[in-house]
Amino acid sequence: MARSQILAIDAGGTMTDTFIIDEAGEFVVGKAQTTPKDEHIGLRNSAIDALNQWDAVIEEEYPNLLAGVYSGTAMLNRLVSRVGQRVGLIVNKGTEDNHRMGRGVQSYLGYSYSDRIHINTHHFDSPLVPRKWTVGVTERVDLFGNVVIPLYENDIRPAIQSLLDEDVEAIVISLLHSYKFPEHERKIRDIAEEMIQQENKDIKVFATVDYYPVRKESHRTNTTIVEAYAAEPSRKTLEMLDHSLREQGAEFDLRIMASHGGTIGIQANELARTCVSGPIGGMVGAKYLSENLGLKNVACSDIGGTSFDIGLITDGNLAIETDPAMARLVLSLPLVSMDTTGAGTGSFVRVDPNYGNLVIGPDSAGSRVGVCNPEGGIETVTVSDCHVVLGLINPDNFIGGVIKLSKEKAYEAVRTQIAEPLGLTVEDAAFGVTELLESQLRNYLESMILGKGYSPSQYVCFSYGGGGPLHTAGYTKGLGFEDILIPAWAAGFSAFGCGAADFEYRYDKTLDINVEEHAEDDAILNAGIELQAAWTELKTKVAEEFEKNGYSNNEVDFKLLYRMQYQGQLNDLEIEAPIKEFKSISDYETLVKTFEETYSKVYSKSALSPELGYSITGAIVRGVVEVPKPKIPEESLSSKEPPEEAYLGNREVYWDGEFLNASIYEMEKLKPGNTITAFSIIESSATTLVVPIGFEAYLDEKRIFHLKEL
Amino acid sequence: MAKYDKKRIAELVDGTLEFYQLKEMMSDFKDPERFDLHLSVLQERVPWDDPILLPYGLHLYIVQKKNGDRIVKCDCGHEFCDYRENWKLEAKIFVRNTEELMNEIYPKLMSPDPEWQVIREYYCPGCATQLETEAVPPWYPILLDFEPDIDTFYKDWLKKPLPTA
Numbered sequence: 001m002a003r004s005q006i007l008a009i010d011a012g013g014t015m016t017d018t019f020i021i022d023e024a025g026e027f028v029v030g031k032a033q034t035t036p037k038d039e040h041i042g043l044r045n046s047a048i049d050a051l052n053q054w055d056a057v058i059e060e061e062y063p064n065l066l067a068g069v070y071s072g073t074a075m076l077n078r079l080v081s082r083v084g085q086r087v088g089l090i091v092n093k094g095t096e097d098n099h100r101m102g103r104g105v106q107s108y109l110g111y112s113y114s115d116r117i118h119i120n121t122h123h124f125d126s127p128l129v130p131r132k133w134t135v136g137v138t139e140r141v142d143l144f145g146n147v148v149i150p151l152y153e154n155d156i157r158p159a160i161q162s163l164l165d166e167d168v169e170a171i172v173i174s175l176l177h178s179y180k181f182p183e184h185e186r187k188i189r190d191i192a193e194e195m196i197q198q199e200n201k202d203i204k205v206f207a208t209v210d211y212y213p214v215r216k217e218s219h220r221t222n223t224t225i226v227e228a229y230a231a232e233p234s235r236k237t238l239e240m241l242d243h244s245l246r247e248q249g250a251e252f253d254l255r256i257m258a259s260h261g262g263t264i265g266i267q268a269n270e271l272a273r274t275c276v277s278g279p280i281g282g283m284v285g286a287k288y289l290s291e292n293l294g295l296k297n298v299a300c301s302d303i304g305g306t307s308f309d310i311g312l313i314t315d316g317n318l319a320i321e322t323d324p325a326m327a328r329l330v331l332s333l334p335l336v337s338m339d340t341t342g343a344g345t346g347s348f349v350r351v352d353p354n355y356g357n358l359v360i361g362p363d364s365a366g367s368r369v370g371v372c373n374p375e376g377g378i379e380t381v382t383v384s385d386c387h388v389v390l391g392l393i394n395p396d397n398f399i400g401g402v403i404k405l406s407k408e409k410a411y412e413a414v415r416t417q418i419a420e421p422l423g424l425t426v427e428d429a430a431f432g433v434t435e436l437l438e439s440q441l442r443n444y445l446e447s448m449i450l451g452k453g454y455s456p457s458q459y460v461c462f463s464y465g466g467g468g469p470l471h472t473a474g475y476t477k478g479l480g481f482e483d484i485l486i487p488a489w490a491a492g493f494s495a496f497g498c499g500a501a502d503f504e505y506r507y508d509k510t511l512d513i514n515v516e517e518h519a520e521d522d523a524i525l526n527a528g529i530e531l532q533a534a535w536t537e538l539k540t541k542v543a544e545e546f547e548k549n550g551y552s553n554n555e556v557d558f559k560l561l562y563r564m565q566y567q568g569q570l571n572d573l574e575i576e577a578p579i580k581e582f583k584s585i586s587d588y589e590t591l592v593k594t595f596e597e598t599y600s601k602v603y604s605k606s607a608l609s610p611e612l613g614y615s616i617t618g619a620i621v622r623g624v625v626e627v628p629k630p631k632i633p634e635e636s637l638s639s640k641e642p643p644e645e646a647y648l649g650n651r652e653v654y655w656d657g658e659f660l661n662a663s664i665y666e667m668e669k670l671k672p673g674n675t676i677t678a679f680s681i682i683e684s685s686a687t688t689l690v691v692p693i694g695f696e697a698y699l700d701e702k703r704i705f706h707l708k709e710l
Numbered sequence: 711m712a713k714y715d716k717k718r719i720a721e722l723v724d725g726t727l728e729f730y731q732l733k734e735m736m737s738d739f740k741d742p743e744r745f746d747l748h749l750s751v752l753q754e755r756v757p758w759d760d761p762i763l764l765p766y767g768l769h770l771y772i773v774q775k776k777n778g779d780r781i782v783k784c785d786c787g788h789e790f791c792d793y794r795e796n797w798k799l800e801a802k803i804f805v806r807n808t809e810e811l812m813n814e815i816y817p818k819l820m821s822p823d824p825e826w827q828v829i830r831e832y833y834c835p836g837c838a839t840q841l842e843t844e845a846v847p848p849w850y851p852i853l854l855d856f857e858p859d860i861d862t863f864y865k866d867w868l869k870k871p872l873p874t875a
Binding site: 111114115118120121122187350352353354 | 729740742831
């Protein structure tokens, strides 16, 4: 047995999963109940469970670990169930109701399409900060950063005092356009800190300009409130986790998966971005794998129990969305951009009683699988039930046999709920469901790639997640991807991704620098000074974060990025600057040239509009330091024929109108170089790869299947 | 398919459900038993025995009389008229058509100009419950809002016979 190398922790609301990856890329998964009050107990139990499978113990393995990455849902739960800190909010006088009114879109964020257009279902959740803890001060800064009304200092102290009298646990300050003129917020912050000290209280003050100096007031305010409301309490939990890991012999700095696709230290200034991290683990893993394989453009697809997630890696970069929504709030956080649709293997399948058509999702049985799971208590047919009916999954070997599925129950449910109402045989009905699902996913995948201005033929498709490989052939059919890759170790891909994430900080700042097409040198140099000042400010912030983990400035690889658009257009592009510092007119020309190259790729060359002039709308700095990452397996090639011990037998499968005799293989026992022809099913404990007619699969040296349309 | 018990539908009528319950019910396909359950909840709550054919608005129902008439009837038992005629013409009507009357229900200067718009309130002559309001130009006729085709509804949609008195 190899030595443990990387520990990835996924602390869910009910279960804590630990993935321990060894030097050879093999991993074990441990599970234990989450212990919300002392998360380290659940983590310890989960790690013991994982290491048991290697006959190893924590005391011996923890000191071997090179890295540990945590992702958890505690912060998100605190937000969703509104059990965060008592936060006071200071805003412009007259705008005290803005936060509780919220943005209109917040009334239907996270809803299915059918609910979005059904206005009666729209609903505003209660605000994070109630009206009674919101106070106003007089001041106004316009969108250019001019002071229109000076800060009326007599308002400040009474406002802060009223919050202190209410015993708030944190204070957030958010003024209009403060990202253009931070002085007012900082003045209030300093007075608040002084008053808190006088009262001998332990209250942290969050001015939005210190955290998220970006445009869009609701987003900026929400994000800073989330920081105070939910993230700050999590810091204590993380410190305890870190402490207990060290006590047990671990020597690494615990890192947390963050929304921008990197990991950050637990002492990080901005913790709110660790609130969402689950689904992006796979994207980060895909990026790491694609770098290793030398692939530039990758379309990542992941089918889980509840959703289908897709995201693009273009020119080796993850697309970043700067104002995502989570927990039904609009936020200003950099989030790895992904599109999600509510169709997974656990999605419910129904016949619409009004129109008699099949409807998949949007809700799902999730981990309870479907009617076929006798212990799930589910009554409505799910996609998984159809898989069981068709013979695509082995009812006795689901999740390695942990759950025994009942084919009879699935068959009966599909018969009464789907087949009979539609006048079909049970097999045809089940096959129809999978075909409908796959065509929906295919349309979705294609429209997402085309909608971003690219074509599937420029991309390699990665498929992972528990349910992905079952449908890969179906949802990629005819799209013309350059290649379709399924890592044989696909099921733990998300954890692999967490382990593979860079140690990376990223900070953003909004700018409004307008430069005409043929601008004078002076104007260009002034723009450059402003841009460089923003980069320098952000670089200092990033460097300060790394210092907390003992990394000095010269160990950090800084990347400068900028957002640019044509003046007056609505969408800007985020681009990595090919310069290290803005020094001269030629640097500006480089930035413009790079922008126009990217613009031509995303839109088209004929859409270039230099006559409008240019706007630099943001500066971004990313800093990365080297950390140990999991190894990708590498084995020598064997014969084309799969080895006999991988062959598990045959099973009858219903496919497109006929019963076929499918060959069943065990995924782990297949050897690199093997080619699997149709009709085959390749089983592993956590995933199933189907090779239907018209396809074949080839396993390469890195234990990645290439699914080829013949 | 969604299925609810009578208690849940009674809570729906009362408006005492939590929003998440309501949301779940709205997002799902409508349960096939809903009309019957809803009707039976309403029927139990009125103090009279005429079978309800159709709910007609808050406090109002179209009921089947023994002589074959279909009448618009209030909770309290007050009977308005045949359902094809306009019950509003049989109601007590209060018209807010001056600034003073508007200011009883709106903050000052936040109500419509009564030259352009008036508010008509319809009350039951039996129990004085407010049954309907409308904001209309002063000259606007009193319209019959809802003319249901009860026979077709039962025959083609519910696929069941009409209740008999």
